[in-house]
Amino acid sequence: MAEAPRDIEELIELMARLPGLGPRSARRAVLQLIKKRGQLLMPLADAMRNVAVSARECVNCGNVGTSEICEICSSGKRATGEICVVEDVADLWAMERAAVFRGRYHVLGGTLSALDSVGPEELRIPRLIERVEQEQITEVILALNATIDGQTTAHYIAEQLERMGVPVTSLAQGVPVGGELDYLDDGTISAALRARKAF
Numbered sequence: 001m002a003e004a005p006r007d008i009e010e011l012i013e014l015m016a017r018l019p020g021l022g023p024r025s026a027r028r029a030v031l032q033l034i035k036k037r038g039q040l041l042m043p044l045a046d047a048m049r050n051v052a053v054s055a056r057e058c059v060n061c062g063n064v065g066t067s068e069i070c071e072i073c074s075s076g077k078r079a080t081g082e083i084c085v086v087e088d089v090a091d092l093w094a095m096e097r098a099a100v101f102r103g104r105y106h107v108l109g110g111t112l113s114a115l116d117s118v119g120p121e122e123l124r125i126p127r128l129i130e131r132v133e134q135e136q137i138t139e140v141i142l143a144l145n146a147t148i149d150g151q152t153t154a155h156y157i158a159e160q161l162e163r164m165g166v167p168v169t170s171l172a173q174g175v176p177v178g179g180e181l182d183y184l185d186d187g188t189i190s191a192a193l194r195a196r197k198a199f
Contacts, residue, residue, distance in 0.1 A: 008034070061129070062107030062124050064089050078104050081138035082109055085128065086156065087111055087145060095143065103141075105133065111149035112156055125157060142170040146191060 003032040004012065006032060015026035057063070058070035065071060072078050082103030086092050090104050109124045120126065132140065140161055144150040158168045174192025184192075 028104050053172040061105050062089070062109060062127075063105060064090055067117060070105055078102060080104075081136055082141060083128075083131065083135075083137055083139075084141045084143050087150065087153075091143065091145075101141075108144075108153065111144065111147070113149050120156065123153075125160070128157065129164075131163055132161060137166055139167045139169060142168065144170075146173050146187070 012023070012026045015021055015029055016023045017024075021029065032056055033044065054066045055064055056066065056068065058073055059068050060063055060073045061070060063070040063072060067074075076080065080103040082101075083106050084092075084093065084101055084103060085106045085108060085123050087108055087110060089107055092107055095101050095105070106124065106127070106128050108125065109156060110118055111122055112123065128140075131137070140153045140157075142157060144154045154170060161168050172195055174188065179180050
């Protein structure tokens with residue numbers, strides 16, 4: 001079986017490293033890019049080159065942007081006193097898509113994990129404590145995933161902030177809007193039952 005030229009094979013290998021793309025999917029994607037070189041490949045290459053040069057982490061919150069301080073942190077309209085703590089930038093973007101939170105964010109860069117030797121210093125927890133001390137924070141909202149590591153991280157942060165007297169809340173967990181009980185996992189049903197409220 002004939003192999004692709006080395007340059008193309010290298011592109012396939014690089015694409016296959018992306019989350020959600022295995023070798024077969026990467027091969028199909030690359031073939032499609034080559035087939036539509038003018039419409040897809042060239043603009044994609046230009047966009048990737050631009051992002052490689054301009055993208056950087058916000059030194060304040062950990063968001064990804066094109067300047068040292070991201071647009072959210074630099075916006076006076078977002079200075080509500082609320083900080084929403086998320087695991088990674090994808091979670092921040094998901095919150096922004098919902099367009100319901102108008103405060104600022106803090107991206108941890110992961111969760112605590114004894115198994116993977118990830119402690120508070122490997123995450124942006126010390127920076128979060130600094131921000132709570134320095135900025136006029138009225139509430140810290142923990143929007144961490146409902147995994148064991150996510151909940152361990154949430155409890156750790158809540159303990160650290162408790163002595164500072166800042167209210168700490170977390171997102172409600174349970175049945176999603178439009179969700180049917182039959183399709184939910186046991187953990188979600190259990191969390192929904194524990195978080196029940198008056199009707």
